[in-house]
Structure formats: C-alpha cells, structure tokens
Amino acid sequence: MTTLHTGDANHTWPALPPLAEWQETLTALHMWAQIVGKIRLQRSPWINHSWGSALYVTTRGLTTSPVPDGARTFAVDFDFVGHQLRVTTSDGADRSFELAPMSVADFYRKTMDALRQLDIGVEIFSRPVEVEEAIRFEDDTRHASYDAAAVHRFWGALVQVARVFNEFRARFIGKSSPVHFFWGAFDLAATRFSGRSAPRHPGGAPNCADWVMQEAYSHEVASSGFWPGTGGVGEAAFYAYAYPEPAGYRSRAIRPEAAYFHETLGEFVLPYEAVRAAEAPDQALLGFLQSTYEAAADLARWDRAALESNRPGNS
Template sequence: MDRHAWPQLRVADWQDTRDTLHMWTQIIGKIRLAHAPLVNHWWQVTLYVTPRGLTTSAIPYGAGAFDIEFDFAEHRLTMRASDGGAREFELEPMPVSEFYARTLRALDELGIETRIQGHPNEVDPALPFAEDDQHASYDAESAHLFWRQLLQAARVMGEFRSRFVGKVSPVHLFWGAMDLACTRFSGRDAPEHPGGAPNCGDWVMVEGYSRELSSCGFWPGGGEEGAFYAYAYPEPEGFAERPAGPPGAYYSPENGQFLLPYEAVRKAPDPDRVLLEFLQATYEAAADLAHWDRPALEADPARWAHRTHEGI
C-alpha cells in the first residue's frame, strides 16, 4: 500500500476554502434536488466521487439529461447536456454570490430552467447564496488534496460496502454537512427522528432516518485532518461501550458517534486495514446489539472468485 496515496491536509490550513466549497456544493446539490425524483432517504440529491472530482451524475431534464462536475484536477466547473450543449468556468477565489449567479446563468444558457431554495441547509447562520460575499476563498491545492482524501475514503468504503447484500446506500457525498457516507439497513422501521439540524426541516430527517440503520463516513472536520465516523439509528443500548476497532478510535458523546481521526489512518503502516477495521467493528456493534439478521444481510464479496477463470 502506498501510504503517500493518503494526503495530509490540516483542517486549520484550508478552513476558509472548505467553507466556501461547502456552499458551492450545496448550490450544485440543490440543482440536482430540483430536478431528480425522490429516492428513499434523499439519495437522489447526493454527489459522487469521480477520477476528477465530484459529480451529480446524470440529472433528468425534459426528455434528456444533464450533469455538473467539480473538476479538482483542472479546477473547473463543467455542465454538460444530452443535446450536446456544454458550459464551464474556472474554479478560483470568488464569493458564493458570484458562483451562484454564474452557475444559474450557465444553466439558463443551456436552456435548463432551474429554481432552487436560495439559502444553505444544516449551517447557522444560513446566508442567502445571492448575498453571501463572506465565503470567497478557493485554494486550488487544498481542494485537490480534499478530493484525494475523498478518493481514498470512497475506495475503502466501497470495499466495505461490498460485504453487505441487504439494503445499502451508494458511497455518496451529502452536501448538507459535506460528508461522504455509506449506510446499511436492517430492513426494519425506525422510530420517528426528532430532527434538530439547523436550518433544515425536521421532516427532512424523518425521511432520512425512516429505517433502522448503521452509517459510516468521512467528514472534513472533527480532527486535525478530518475524521471518519460511524453511528447507529436508533442507537442500541450498550453501543457506546463497544470496542471501536483500531487505536485512536473512540466514542464521542458530544457527537453521538464513533470517531477515528483521519491522521490515525493516514499514518498507519496499512491505512486500508485500519479503516476497514474501524468500519467493521462499529457496524458489528450496531448489528449485534440490535439483533440484525446478519447471515441474511452479509456475504463474501469474493464468493465467485473461484469461477473467474471461466469468464463472465
């Protein structure tokens, strides 16, 4: 394993860029929300890690589709429509208000009529995008390093996801908190979530947490270089006391979840193994204590490896 594949990026060194990029991803995510049909737990609004950055994937529009991608290799925002139209502009230091105006103008030029809620969610204060001149930073190197963090996190979380054959989400980025997440479900209903996220209707959380789950992810906060997290909803009795896997992992009562600092993974001789150990241990804590039917929900992703010589 190439340890250098896991980049170092101190939160304190890129906080202004992170906060600006957070608002930019909210704008792009809300555009997908405006056009995509509802999928359970709001899976239709998320962004996905690509070999270049983050994408909406194909968004339906009329009889066609379009997509939007943050390219953190060449630092451009690209918009492509299925009728062949395309627009792009450079990612550089600019206020959220300017990014908002340029994005909507580009969509208008492509003939894609779009109206979105004009302020962010899950942050406080929630400055209207059109008035937000406070968030205006963009350090290209930091954005590139963040994408590389996401690339590694998504790769290992994807391997972890492959072990589960029950209902499981994609590995996707929720722009509300700007965290990369993957969620497993037991198949049972969950009690109604109380909500409480800032500037976000409680009904949003009711949909998101309508089924019993075990979730994990990566957030660019919560540690010197960000943190991996894992939680259960509803949280079963004894969950916080269960071992969290590798050294450095712990349960945070303040956050109501297990945390593993990104730097503990990055510095490990085998980062993949350490992260997988954390993901597996915290999942088992949720599944065992809540009495999930694990034999029915899990499978070996290498179960057909002995037949690969025959081809597919």
C-alpha cells in the same frame, strides 16, 4: 497544477492541511456544493432518504451524475484537477468556468448563468441547509476563498475513502446506500439497513426541516462516513453511528486503537490522519467500518446471516 503525491509520506492517502489553514476554503466550497446539490435535488426524482440529491466522487472531482431535463439530461461537475465547474448536456452542449477565489454569490450567479445559456431552467431554494449561519447564496459575499492545492488534496482523500467504502459496501447484501457525498453536512457517507422500521427521529438539524431527518431515519441504520473538517471535531475524521442507538453501543471496543466515542456527537470517530499514517491504511479503515457495524448489528440483533455476503474475504 497541484500534484497529489508531492510531500506525502503515504503516497496513496494524501496529507490534508490543518483545518485552520483551509477553513475559509472549506466553508466556501461547502456552499458551492450546496448550490450544485440543490440543482440536482430540484430536477431529479425523489429517492428514499434523499439519495436522489447526493453527489458522487469521480476521477476528477464530484458530480451530480445525469439529471433529467425533459428528454435530455445534464450533469454539473466539479473538476478539482483542472479546477473548473463544468455543465454538460446529453445533446453535446457544455459551459464551464474556472474555480478560483470568488464569493458564494458570484459562484451562484455563474452557475445559474451557465444553466440558462444551455436552456436549463432551474430555480432553487437559495438558503443553505444543515449549517448554523444560513446566508442566502445570492447575498453571501463573505465566503470567497479557494485554495486549489488544499481542494485537490481533499479530492484525493475522497478518492481513497470512496474506494474503501465501496469495498465495505460489497460485503452487505441487505439494503445499503450508494457511497455518496451529502452536500448538506459536506460528508461522504455509506449506510446499511437492518430492514426494520425505526422510532420517529426527533429532527433538529440546523436549518433543515424535521421531515427530512425523519424520512432519512425511518428505518434502523448503521451508518459511517468521512468529514473533511466539517464534523465538529477540529480535524478531518471518519465517523460511525447507529440509529436507534442500542444499549451498550458506545462502550463497545472498536478498531483501530485511535478510534474513540465522541460523547458530544454521540458517534464513534477515527481521525483521518490516523488512517493515513497507518502501516496499512485500507485495513485500518475497514477495521473501523466493520467493528462499528458489528457493534450496531450485534447489540440490536440484526439478522446478520441474511444480510451479509458469504463471499470469501467479506469479514
């Protein structure tokens, strides 16, 4: 079994392999997560900004959390410690299978078979979203890698990132999202809202209906998140952006020193490795989250006094 701490200079924040070494696994896992996420989306009540479809970090992986199935509920869990996919129900039934190298088509078949064996009838739209190449799940025999050690380290990073994101979330008493994992772009995200409506978003995300993006950005946001390697910067990284972007935002000084504004993405970026290697990784990440939020809130004239907690330490 993979051990999270082995070989890490920083024993809390695990080193992630270079993207090239686990890109094939990351792509397959992204598609697997879309399958599981679409199951939750299909059966759960709609919550604003697609919050009702997201996954959540657990002590062993990622979960849908309880999903309605008539009078009972079920959950689909990725276990990145024991490397299993597990479906459990509130009436005590369960099915599971091993996470190992297999095609997206095989994962899709096994997952839907497990649901059927539990008398859970779910049909999903089987084309992936928010990716340029959208091969239907049942036809995707190309992506079939699973590097268990890399996935375990990815999960270990998620545990640390979610912990710090939740600390940052606690500093805000206005509307804010849960710290949740969006399977579309395969990122852990947390968003703060000013409370004011925003201009209509232009949409344009690949293989994603414009109305989804328009509803997601119906109100002003300062958002931040973590890509394990899916953000287009060639490595695991944190990001932050504002919508709409206020004048002067991209020229603001941001902490820590390793953070920079990525002109192509239109977002601030901080490499994961810069945080992991920092003397105080939590504080380095909190500095990035706080300074990018302040850039958005100050320049867009948010009512910070009304939106932020005044508890000691929340600054």
